[in-house]
Amino acid sequence: MMTGNQIMFALFSAMIVAFSILTVTSRRILRAAVYLLFVLVSTAGLYFMLNYQFLAAIQLTLYAGGIVVLIIFSVLLTSHIGQKFEPAGLKKNIFSALAAISGAILTIINILDYKFSATTIAASEVDMRVIGKGLLSVDHDGFVLPFEVVSVLLIAAMIGAIVVAKKGGPGEPESETVNK
Amino acid sequence: MNTGIPLQYFLILAAIMFFTGIYGFLTRRNLITILMSVELILNSVNINFLAFNRYLYPHKIEGMFFSLFVIAVAAAEAAVAIAIIINIYRRFTTINVEDVNVMKF
Numbered sequence: 001m002m003t004g005n006q007i008m009f010a011l012f013s014a015m016i017v018a019f020s021i022l023t024v025t026s027r028r029i030l031r032a033a034v035y036l037l038f039v040l041v042s043t044a045g046l047y048f049m050l051n052y053q054f055l056a057a058i059q060l061t062l063y064a065g066g067i068v069v070l071i072i073f074s075v076l077l078t079s080h081i082g083q084k085f086e087p088a089g090l091k092k093n094i095f096s097a098l099a100a101i102s103g104a105i106l107t108i109i110n111i112l113d114y115k116f117s118a119t120t121i122a123a124s125e126v127d128m129r130v131i132g133k134g135l136l137s138v139d140h141d142g143f144v145l146p147f148e149v150v151s152v153l154l155i156a157a158m159i160g161a162i163v164v165a166k167k168g169g170p171g172e173p174e175s176e177t178v179n180k
Numbered sequence: 181m182n183t184g185i186p187l188q189y190f191l192i193l194a195a196i197m198f199f200t201g202i203y204g205f206l207t208r209r210n211l212i213t214i215l216m217s218v219e220l221i222l223n224s225v226n227i228n229f230l231a232f233n234r235y236l237y238p239h240k241i242e243g244m245f246f247s248l249f250v251i252a253v254a255a256a257e258a259a260v261a262i263a264i265i266i267n268i269y270r271r272f273t274t275i276n277v278e279d280v281n282v283m284k285f
Contacts, residue, residue, distance in 0.1 A: 009185050023220065
């Protein structure tokens with residue numbers, strides 16, 4: 001008899017496996033993006049099951065709400081909707097599948113072989129107060145340095161994305177002059 | 181909490197997701213679908229971090245912070261990658277990796 005937890009885990013993991021395989025095999029790019037959205041939402045469900053509510057909310061807003069929308073926008077800008085990819089060559093397909101399946105089997109055998117020592121320590125509550133203190137404290141379990149590095153990285157990425165995607169920078173090729 | 185779900189199940193799930201991403205990364209030719217495979221790979225790593233943290237070190241929150249930073253880096257990476265993809269499309273009118281083989285400015 002399965003408990004509710006196990007049923008939810010089975011549901012989420014089945015959704016993750018099925019939709020991630022569909023993401024990499026679907027021949028219509030917009031559908032692949034929507035399957036990716038399903039994978040990310042089911043992953044947020046797994047985070048809820050593990051009691052990381054904050055991270056699940058981050059996953060939903062940032063991944064499912066931000067990155068997937070960005071990907072769908074760029075799909076709409078760069079491809080035709082009804083267009084189908086021609087499938088990859090048979091040889092490439094076979095060897096890639098072989099590499100992926102053998103790697104997965106090797107990893108799973110090792111995981112099942114390893115004896116993880118179960119812990120008996122009581123779980124600590126992960127609420128917003130703990131997360132905020134952890135992100136900004138400077139003592140030995142604080143994360144203020146990576147926090148600052150990530151904020152610099154985000155600014156650099158924002159400026160870099162604007163500069164790269166800007167139209168008509170120095171060295172813009174012929175397409176500008178053709179239009180004139 | 182997670183009664184009846186061993187840690188290994190989470191790890192196996194993450195491994196399957198990771199290698200699906202690897203397969204997509206190797207077979208896809210469209211730059212955006214390659215980016216989607218990379219997102220799958222990063223996501224599976226996050227599941228691993230959180231499962232290890234919850235099952236083996238439940239009194240600490242290091243794994244959660246690692247996942248948080250991985251998500252931040254993934255967002256930055258996706259933004260820059262899509263800017264580059266759009267720029268490539270503007271120059272070559274295609275984002276097929278086999279047709280984009282010139283690095284001339």
